Amino acid sequence: MPELIVIATSHHTAPVAVRETLALAPEQALALLRGIHADRAYGEALVLSTCNRTEFYVVPLPDGPRDLRADLLARLGRAKDTAPPDPDPAIFTRREDREAVRHLFRVAASLESQIVGESEILGQVKDAYRLAVEARTTAFLLNRLLHRALGVGKRVRTETALEEGSAGVPQAAVELAEHIFAGLAAKTVLLVGAGRTAESSARTLLARGAGRLIVANRTLERARQLARDLGQAERPCGEAGAAEEEDSPLPSSPFGLRRTSPQRDRSTPEGAKAATEAVGLDALPGAVARADLVITSTGATEPVLTREALGQVLSRRTRPIMIVDIAVPRDAEPDLGRLESVYLYDLDDLDCLVQRNLERRRREIPKAEAIVEDEVRQFECWLASRQVAPTIRLLKRRLRSIQRRQIEQYGSRFTGTDQDELEAFSEAMCKRVMHHPIALLKHLATDGATSERLATVDLVRRLFDLDALEEDDETDEEDPTSRARQ
Amino acid sequence: MPALLAVGGALLPLAYLALAIDYGATFFLRRRTGGLTPPLFAVVVLHLGYLVLRGLEAGHAPVTGTPEVLSVLALATAVVYAWVEAASGDRRTGVFVLLLAFLFQYAASFLTALNAGSPPAGPHAGGLWGALHVLSALVAYTALAFAGVYGALYLAARRDLRRHRFGVLFDRLPPLETLGPMAWHALLTGFAAMTLAIAVTPLMFGEGGGEFSAKIVSKIVTGSVAWGVCASAVLGRWLGRWHHVRTSAVAVVGFLLVMALLAVSGALS
Numbered sequence: 145m146p147e148l149i150v151i152a153t154s155h156h157t158a159p160v161a162v163r164e165t166l167a168l169a170p171e172q173a174l175a176l177l178r179g180i181h182a183d184r185a186y187g188e189a190l191v192l193s194t195c196n197r198t199e200f201y202v203v204p205l206p207d208g209p210r211d212l213r214a215d216l217l218a219r220l221g222r223a224k225d226t227a228p229p230d231p232d233p234a235i236f237t238r239r240e241d242r243e244a245v246r247h248l249f250r251v252a253a254s255l256e257s258q259i260v261g262e263s264e265i266l267g268q269v270k271d272a273y274r275l276a277v278e279a280r281t282t283a284f285l286l287n288r289l290l291h292r293a294l295g296v297g298k299r300v301r302t303e304t305a306l307e308e309g310s311a312g313v314p315q316a317a318v319e320l321a322e323h324i325f326a327g328l329a330a331k332t333v334l335l336v337g338a339g340r341t342a343e344s345s346a347r348t349l350l351a352r353g354a355g356r357l358i359v360a361n362r363t364l365e366r367a368r369q370l371a372r373d374l375g376q377a378e379r380p381c382g383e384a385g386a387a388e389e390e391d392s393p394l395p396s397s398p399f400g401l402r403r404t405s406p407q408r409d410r411s412t413p414e415g416a417k418a419a420t421e422a423v424g425l426d427a428l429p430g431a432v433a434r435a436d437l438v439i440t441s442t443g444a445t446e447p448v449l450t451r452e453a454l455g456q457v458l459s460r461r462t463r464p465i466m467i468v469d470i471a472v473p474r475d476a477e478p479d480l481g482r483l484e485s486v487y488l489y490d491l492d493d494l495d496c497l498v499q500r501n502l503e504r505r506r507r508e509i510p511k512a513e514a515i516v517e518d519e520v521r522q523f524e525c526w527l528a529s530r531q532v533a534p535t536i537r538l539l540k541r542r543l544r545s546i547q548r549r550q551i552e553q554y555g556s557r558f559t560g561t562d563q564d565e566l567e568a569f570s571e572a573m574c575k576r577v578m579h580h581p582i583a584l585l586k587h588l589a590t591d592g593a594t595s596e597r598l599a600t601v602d603l604v605r606r607l608f609d610l611d612a613l614e615e616d617d618e619t620d621e622e623d624p625t626s627r628a629r630q
Numbered sequence: 631m632p633a634l635l636a637v638g639g640a641l642l643p644l645a646y647l648a649l650a651i652d653y654g655a656t657f658f659l660r661r662r663t664g665g666l667t668p669p670l671f672a673v674v675v676l677h678l679g680y681l682v683l684r685g686l687e688a689g690h691a692p693v694t695g696t697p698e699v700l701s702v703l704a705l706a707t708a709v710v711y712a713w714v715e716a717a718s719g720d721r722r723t724g725v726f727v728l729l730l731a732f733l734f735q736y737a738a739s740f741l742t743a744l745n746a747g748s749p750p751a752g753p754h755a756g757g758l759w760g761a762l763h764v765l766s767a768l769v770a771y772t773a774l775a776f777a778g779v780y781g782a783l784y785l786a787a788r789r790d791l792r793r794h795r796f797g798v799l800f801d802r803l804p805p806l807e808t809l810g811p812m813a814w815h816a817l818l819t820g821f822a823a824m825t826l827a828i829a830v831t832p833l834m835f836g837e838g839g840g841e842f843s844a845k846i847v848s849k850i851v852t853g854s855v856a857w858g859v860c861a862s863a864v865l866g867r868w869l870g871r872w873h874h875v876r877t878s879a880v881a882v883v884g885f886l887l888v889m890a891l892l893a894v895s896g897a898l899s
Binding site: 320322323324325326327462464481484485487489493496497500 | 787791792794796800804805806807808871872873874875
């Protein structure tokens with residue numbers, strides 16, 4: 145019987161029309177797991193459900209459901225209060241043991257994500273684990289597995305460049321801004337028009353701590369509405385309290401230095417809201433004069449940001465201004481980019497940056513896969529060490545070595561047949577001591593649940609310090625001279 | 631002592647080169663570490679020890695003669711950079727500055743080896759005004775070197791950003807708003823220090839710290855040019871509201887000009 149099984153569907157096997165019917169809200173996933181816990185249908189279980197994947201990780205029981213796929217999908221249907229999905233093996237793939245471990249590690253490393261290297265999946269795995277812990281459906285195996293999976297995700301992110309660079313237009317706009325500005329805290333973002341990508345870019349900039357937002361639109365009411373919506377967005381790291389400076393954003397010091405990492409520049413508490421303002425397009429020159437970043441995406445057929453209208457405002461300016469033109473046809477005259485303080489980017493420029501970053505991520509995939517394989521191997525070694533047969537062997541060795549040591553210590557006090565009696569007595573004693581633990585382990589090996597067996601083996605190994613004995617063996621194997629010395 | 635100094639003179643350029651390679655790895659391989667790195671601190675201490683020994687051997691502060699001045703410049707560059715790195719926690723620009731320190735020290739060690747056995751040249755900076763003059767001039771030249779390096783980096787990064795080239799500089803340099811002020815504040819420091827150096831020059835001559843010669847004239851010309859460069863950038867920024875791009879361009883041109891004049895000054899001595 146396999147120890148770990150994953151039934152999974154993702155963007156690799158199912159179109160979005162199917163995936164959206166399978167996605168579970170956290171409370172639905174929790175209800176599903178609580179049902180599993182109440183039924184005692186599986187030894188352990190965890191559900192990972194995101195917009196791109198729905199996966200069940202289960203440790204089966206000997207007397208558990210025969211058709212896991214059908215059972216789990218029926219539970220999913222009940223949790224969502226819909227008809228259970230068709231358990232099509234082409235959509236819901238099944239992986240066991242080593243393959244299941246590898247799959248989870250690849251998911252945590254974001255190697256299975258639609259955009260390889262995206263950062264959200266690790267948090268989603270963590271959330272899924274939290275729900276399973278809350279529903280009390282994790283035990284020895286899944287606890288260990290999930291801790292390792294989260295470790296793999298972190299390792300891949302620190303040891304490779306898989307997560308570096310932006311992989312979408314909004315993120316690319318932020319990446320460019322971070323190469324021009326030392327921090328976004330005191331920066332004012334001007335959003336011209338109400339295109340979805342521009343709105344998303346503004347949202348991302350605000351999430352990264354941009355201090356102020358001005359929304360300019362042909363219809364003032366629409367601008368006000370959008371400003372309200374964006375102003376409500378929660379910011380993970382607000383920086384709105386930082387003082388605005390005219391030319392140099394850096395405080396005075398002989399070399400004008402400060403720690404410029406935005407992550408370290410947290411001057412307002414989490415959840416701070418950005419200051420927002422709405423204006424009509426007639427007030428655009430004044431708004432541009434106050435802005436540091438302009439994101440424009442109107443449906444206009446003629447340029448909205450022209451040199452004629454803005455040239456005077458921008459040529460006097462000594463602070464840099466970044467204009468991101470996401471509109472097609474373009475909203476900003478290319479001529480604006482010739483002004484000294486203007487950094488002008490259009491959709492092609494952003495796409496060029498995104499493609500470059502994606503290519504770089506693709507080159508990092510082999511490194512990430514090597515880390516995953518290394519971790520799978522380590523996990524397998526650990527799992528193999530928790531099997532019954534090697535544990536019984538080590539337990540016998542441990543007790544015999546104790547027996548030998550005691551005979552060496554006290555044997556000199558006995559002579560002749562007394563010494564033989566001592567050895568016979570100590571051996572019988574050892575066998576008696578070992579009898580029940582070994583019988584229990586053998587029983588668990590044939591009839592027990594995986595989780596219980598692994599937990600018991602782990603306890604025995606810790607009680608008798610068998611891992612140390614195994615490590616000594618490995619050292620001896622690596623160094624034959626030490627064995628010769630012994 | 632002479633043997634120890636010879637070993638130190640040979641070792642220091644190698645130490646700076648090793649540092650530059652290490653910082654180059656940070657820049658090109660995108661390794662990131664925060665704070666002052668122990669090897670940089672070790673090289674600064676080694677260099678300081680070397681200069682103290684030189685001073686003990688000569689019987690006066692080691693600021694006479696071109697090799698000594700170049701060596702002090704290398705040390706000043708490393709010390710100022712160490713301070714910059716400790717303050718900013720960013721070692722990405724270290725390779726450029728430490729290459730400069732390597733060049734200064736390499737030239738110093740080379741000239742020292744070349745002039746081995748000959749008596750030290752130049753006036754003794756024994757008096758208070760003389761020492762103040764030399765020290766402030768060295769700080770000014772170091773600051774100008776910094777302004778030149780950071781100005782060049784600013785201009786290169788800015789050019790890439792405006793031409794939508796997302797290459798090595800885009801990936802590895804700090805943002806423009808950090809680089810520009812770095813160059814500008816270095817220029818300010820250079821301006822203040824060179825103003826002081828020029829202001830105390832008559833006092834230095836008054837206490838007999840120097841006499842007019844071709845070498846002194848070339849030094850006065852070099853110092854005046856350095857001051858002029860810094861002053862034009864400072865006034866341009868304050869009065870003409872110059873962009874960082876202009877102050878950076880002036881810093882780069884000024885730095886190259888002063889380097890060339892220093893070389894001429896060295897050749898004359």
